[in-house]
Amino acid sequence: MDKRIKALLVVMAGLCVVVGAIYLIPYENRVEISSAPAVVEKPHPADRQSALKTHLESHSGKATKKEVDVRFKQAVVMLHAKKYQHxxxxxxxxxxxxxxxxxxxxNLGFAFLGLEMDEQALGAFTKATDLRPRQMNAYYGMAxxxxxLGNIRAAAGAMSTYAHLAKPDDPYKAKAANLLKEWESILDKEARVAPDTDSSTAKDIPAETPAL
Known part of the structure; x- marks a missing residue:
């Protein structure tokens, strides 16, 4: 037999042995391309930075909200304790x-009122109503x-707004009604005596205020 034919037969026999050995391996131990791990490309540096920024902003936002809650509650406690500067x-x-x-x-407005910083208090209450026109207790404080400050007409107007927005069971509604009645009485008297007189009689205001 020709040597080349013998060599070819030997190679073919070897291939048969290898193929047979593969089929003798248990099925669950065979490695298939479909079950191999997918190739994961390294993220682009810009993508990594964006992900990090999102992560940090998320944690920062949570930390900020927590501090806001803590500080706000501290302020409420300080208001009730009449520690207005704190x-x-x-x-x-x-x-x-x-x-x-x-x-x-x-609440900043009520703290200013407690320190008799009436102009600053008025500014704080006005800012609150600018941000939220139906912020009921801001009108009480504004009044x-x-x-x-002696502006009885403006005080009566602000208290009227508060009374309009307040719920029937509001604990400060009765006090508001009494103050409003008093201020309107002053305005009526001034209108009868001297129509052109500026209604600027300052009044003592109760210390109790509807802080949050």
Whole structure:
């Protein structure tokens, strides 16, 4: 037999042995391309930076909200304890983190009233109503501030708005009604005695205020 034919037969026999050996391997131990791990490309540096930024912003947002809640509650406690300067410090921090929070401006206004800083109080209450026109207790505080500043007409107007927005069971509604009645009485007397007289009689305001 020709040597080349013998060599070809030997190669073919070897291939048969290899193929047979493969089929003797248990099926579950065979490695198939479809079951191999997919090739994972390295993310682009810009993608990694974007993912990191999103992660950090998420955690930062949660931390900020937590601090806002803590500081706001501290301010409420300080207000009830009549530690007005401490309340202002806490609320300043709240407004650094959440500059458009009307409730913080309301409580800031009451803290200013407690320190007899009536102009600053009026500014805080006005800002609260700018941010949220139906912020009910801001009008109560605004009325008190106007009253302490001697602008009885503006005080009565702000208190009328509060009375209109307040719920029937609001604990400050009765006090608001009494103040409003008193202020309207002053305005009526001034109108009868001297129609052109400026209604600027300052009134003592109760210390109790509807802080949040």
């Amino acid at each position: 309340a202002i410090t806490a609320l300043d921090r709240v407004l650094q983190l959440e500059p458009e929070m009307p409730e913080a401006y309301v 008190l501030a106007y009253g302490k």
